[in-house]
Amino acid sequence: MPKNVSSFELTLNSRTQHQTLTSWLYAELRVAILDGRLGPGTRLPASRDFASQYGISRGTVVSVLERLQAEGYVSSRVGFGTWVNHLEAPPRSAR
Secondary structure (H helix, E strand, O other): OOOOOOOOOOOOOOOOOOOOHHHHHHHHHHHHHHOOOOOOOOEEOOHHHHHHHHOOOHHHHHHHHHHHHHOOOEEEEOOOEEEEOOOOOOOOOOO
């Protein structure tokens, strides 16, 4: 049975001249999650599909997804994919 490839469109800002590809992609995905453009439960494409769609190496995508997972922004399981976690709202400061 063939795998379904989900359509995934996320507009990414341009990378600055002195920003590494990894730090740029990490920042773009993190901001998209925090802003709600990638909501809780959103399934991200497979790393190969993601890399192909955005014209970057799979290694860069894997590195960024591993960092986002280590920081709790996404969860991943081999064979099931990667999806955005539900994030708790940061505590409000006392007024």
